Amino acid sequence: MADxxxxxxxxxxxxxxxxxxxxxxxxxxxxxxxxxxxxxxxQICCGQPAFNSGDRRTTEELARQTIPALEPYDFVVAPSGxxxxxxxxxxxxxxxxxxxxxxxxRAVADKSWELVSFLVDVRGMSEPPGGFAGRVxxxxxxxxxxxxxxKAQPRALLRAISELELVEMEGCEVCxxxxxxxxxxxxxxxxxxxxxxxxxxxxxxxxLLLAGDLGCxxxxxxxxxxxxxxxxxxHVAEVLAGRLETPPIGVGRVG
Amino acid sequence: MEPTSLAFRERATRALADPVLSxxxxxxxxxxxxxxxxxxxxxxxFEALRDAAVAIRDHALAHLDFYLEAFERRFTERGxxxxxxxxxxxxxxxxxxxxxxxxxxTVTKSKSMVAEExxxxxxxxxxxxxVIETDLGEYIVQLAGEVPSHLVxxxxxxxxxxxxxxxxxxxxxxxxxxxxxLVAEARRVLRQRYLEADVGITGANFLIxxxxxxxxVTNEGNAELTQGLPKLHIAITGIEKVVPTVEDAFVLLxxxxxxxxxxxxxxxxxxxxxPKRPDERDGPEAMHLVLLDNGRTRMxxxxxxxxxxxxxxxxxxxxxxxxxAAGGHAYGWVYPGPMGSVLTPHFVGIEKSWPxxxxxxxxGRCEEVCPVRIPLPGLMRLWREEAHRRGLAxxxxxxxxxxxxxxxxxxxxxxxxxxxxxxxxxxxxRRRGRFARLPFARGWTESRDFPAPEGSTFTAQWxxxxxxxx
Numbered sequence: 253m254a255d256x257x258x259x260x261x262x263x264x265x266x267x268x269x270x271x272x273x274x275x276x277x278x279x280x281x282x283x284x285x286x287x288x289x290x291x292x293x294x295q296i297c298c299g300q301p302a303f304n305s306g307d308r309r310t311t312e313e314l315a316r317q318t319i320p321a322l323e324p325y326d327f328v329v330a331p332s333g334x335x336x337x338x339x340x341x342x343x344x345x346x347x348x349x350x351x352x353x354x355x356x357x358r359a360v361a362d363k364s365w366e367l368v369s370f371l372v373d374v375r376g377m378s379e380p381p382g383g384f385a386g387r388v389x390x391x392x393x394x395x396x397x398x399x400x401x402x403k404a405q406p407r408a409l410l411r412a413i414s415e416l417e418l419v420e421m422e423g424c425e426v427c428x429x430x431x432x433x434x435x436x437x438x439x440x441x442x443x444x445x446x447x448x449x450x451x452x453x454x455x456x457x458x459x460l461l462l463a464g465d466l467g468c469x470x471x472x473x474x475x476x477x478x479x480x481x482x483x484x485x486x487h488v489a490e491v492l493a494g495r496l497e498t499p500p501i502g503v504g505r506v507g
Numbered sequence: 508m509e510p511t512s513l514a515f516r517e518r519a520t521r522a523l524a525d526p527v528l529s530x531x532x533x534x535x536x537x538x539x540x541x542x543x544x545x546x547x548x549x550x551x552x553f554e555a556l557r558d559a560a561v562a563i564r565d566h567a568l569a570h571l572d573f574y575l576e577a578f579e580r581r582f583t584e585r586g587x588x589x590x591x592x593x594x595x596x597x598x599x600x601x602x603x604x605x606x607x608x609x610x611x612x613t614v615t616k617s618k619s620m621v622a623e624e625x626x627x628x629x630x631x632x633x634x635x636x637x638v639i640e641t642d643l644g645e646y647i648v649q650l651a652g653e654v655p656s657h658l659v660x661x662x663x664x665x666x667x668x669x670x671x672x673x674x675x676x677x678x679x680x681x682x683x684x685x686x687x688x689l690v691a692e693a694r695r696v697l698r699q700r701y702l703e704a705d706v707g708i709t710g711a712n713f714l715i716x717x718x719x720x721x722x723x724v725t726n727e728g729n730a731e732l733t734q735g736l737p738k739l740h741i742a743i744t745g746i747e748k749v750v751p752t753v754e755d756a757f758v759l760l761x762x763x764x765x766x767x768x769x770x771x772x773x774x775x776x777x778x779x780x781x782p783k784r785p786d787e788r789d790g791p792e793a794m795h796l797v798l799l800d801n802g803r804t805r806m807x808x809x810x811x812x813x814x815x816x817x818x819x820x821x822x823x824x825x826x827x828x829x830x831x832a833a834g835g836h837a838y839g840w841v842y843p844g845p846m847g848s849v850l851t852p853h854f855v856g857i858e859k860s861w862p863x864x865x866x867x868x869x870x871g872r873c874e875e876v877c878p879v880r881i882p883l884p885g886l887m888r889l890w891r892e893e894a895h896r897r898g899l900a901x902x903x904x905x906x907x908x909x910x911x912x913x914x915x916x917x918x919x920x921x922x923x924x925x926x927x928x929x930x931x932x933x934x935x936x937r938r939r940g941r942f943a944r945l946p947f948a949r950g951w952t953e954s955r956d957f958p959a960p961e962g963s964t965f966t967a968q969w970x971x972x973x974x975x976x977x
Binding site: 263267268269270271272273275276291293294296297301302303304305306307308310313314317394395398399425426427429430431432433434435436437438439440441442443444445446447470471473474475477478498499501502503504505 | 516519520523828829832833865866867868869870871872874875888890891892893894895896900904908911912915916918921925928929936937938939940941943948950951953954955956957958959960961963964965966968969973
């Protein structure tokens with residue numbers, strides 16, 4: 253297993269639907285790190301929309317649907333801090349009254365990782381295959397930062413890219429206002445939060461904003477576009493893998 | 508106070524349009540957030556203190572009956588009188604009865620969130636008593652006829668100009684523009700009130716079981732003047748405030764000021780152990796303590812017991828991006844911010860407050876800074892579960908969730924439906940890469956573009972290219 257672990261890519265619903273290139277970037281990075289990657293089914297969603305809406309029953313049903321698919325693998329890796337956090341921190345809590353399922357959830361939780369922290373902390377990656385020339389700023393998504401302690405890993409890999417200049421924005425650890433359904437339940441507050449984020453990101457003079465969660469990225473990209481900003485937005489995996497042929501988030505294809 | 512928490516979104520929206528409030532709230536972010544970070548960084552054992560504080564609070568709560576009775580014994584031995592109040596109405600009646608027995612006309616009061624919780628001021632005033640708040644922030648809020656918007660800084664939502672106007676109206680003379688002059692004016696006016704008061708009412712930050720002491724913490728010394736000058740001192744607090752020993756109280760005190768304002772210690776910390784004794788010159792002749800339950804024992808026996816660890820420092824709201832956008836009044840009852848979003852449903856009912864636990868992105872900063880590590884997002888989620896069970900969310904939200912769940916639980920159908928939807932959206936959005944308007948996502952597209960999907964799903968691409976997986 254040490255040589256080439258079998259890794260289940262938990263691609264996440266947002267990447268699956270909106271930005272498959274992030275999924276392919278993740279595949280490339282994992283393969284570069286010596287993993288055999290598979291995409292087991294069924295994997296629809298980690299269940300956060302139900303979990304955070306208080307719909308415990310649907311959350312449990314989705315977890316029961318997902319866990320068996322992930323069990324056969326050495327690791328489960330998701331290109332998202334919040335989905336990985338759901339698998340790692342919250343799946344076991346769902347089954348406090350069901351010891352058999354709790355054990356299964358715990359076993360899956362213990363081998364579940366967010367992509368970048370997996371590459372650095374488990375696979376020891378220090379030189380990403382990708383590249384980018386220019387000034388970049390990084391937004392710390394809340395769940396990855398606070399549930400999984402992801403802070404240094406993406407920065408270490410980005411700093412290893414020779415022509416990339418990383419400039420920190422003020423309040424890089426402050427929430428962008430996405431919060432799953434929060435952004436449509438409280439759009440006015442969410443807008444204030446993402447406006448603050450957009451301004452602070454623009455103030456760095458960076459040409460590209462990166463983060464590890466597509467939800468935050470779509471929110472920030474959507475606000476930047478509404479502000480007619482020239483600041484582009486991508487998932488950090490795209491830069492680390494060097495897969496930049498897809499236009500940045502929210503940018504159209506020419507021709 | 509009748510809660511208006513159901514109107515959270517409307518009130519928050521109004522607050523966002525108020526430039527004065529926005530400026531005031533931005534000061535919290537640059538001021539108290541930074542101050543707390545410095546204070547925490549300057550104390551090497553800060554994180555260890557937090558662990559110790561959790562252990563102290565959990566132990567005290569696990570043996571609450573024992574420590575409360577121990578406290579009562581000591582407090583009584585020192586000449587104090589304990590009154591147990593099951594709910595707000597009982598607590599108010601006890602305080603009024605004590606004031607009447609003392610033939611009181613004027614009452615001074617130092618800051619007490621429990622007094623706010625039971626609506627004490629309005630009740631006493633309705634029964635003919637004159638009540639004067641002596642904490643500067645509370646005094647300002649009282650002059651304005653408002654309620655506190657923050658646990659520690661009741662008037663954080665106000666500007667100096669507004670305060671100057673209020674003072675000019677209440678005290679006469681031209682409005683002063685200088686903070687020092689305003690403070691001096693409040694001090695001069697309040698000094699007279701302390702001397703006139705028949706009764707002084709304070710809260711209590713902690714109760715110490717081994718000594719029977721009440722601990723009060725202020726930056727203005729107003730609790731000392733409130734309780735020490737009149738003949739009768741009435742303290743009122745929740746039953747959860749008791750800790751076993753003086754040492755325990757110091758662990759919590761070291762965290763309280765640092766977490767609240769970044770101070771190492773508050774300017775005035777007083778341990779009150781009984782009324783004036785025969786050989787003493789100062790102090791009240793009688794000391795009464797009203798211990799309020801008001802649903803706390805229910806919390807103690809339920810899944811939200813950790814909330815009772817709270818020491819009311821306000822760090823959760825100082826660091827909450829939602830509070831900093833909406834301001835304290837949007838929360839619509841006594842306790843604002845993340846701690847209020849957990850407490851308010853306990854006190855007023857989830858049916859009157861369900862928007863509050865939903866008003867969080869679960870970003871987790873509140874839990875990160877809470878000195879007693881209360882899992883605030885997790886507790887808010889428990890309230891969301893209760894709200895979901897009772898079907899309190901708006902029909903559109905419930906329908907959307909149910910529709911999504913219907914598909915998500917049927918993977919083949921989900922794959923089929925999403926493939927079509929993504930292809931359609933992808934085709935329409937391909938050129939611009941985003942939508943300025945979408946009929947089913949108005950909450951999003953009012954203020955943001957909606958990034959278009961690439962056009963096919965990852966799982967479909969994977970099956971086409973690699974063909975593995977089950």
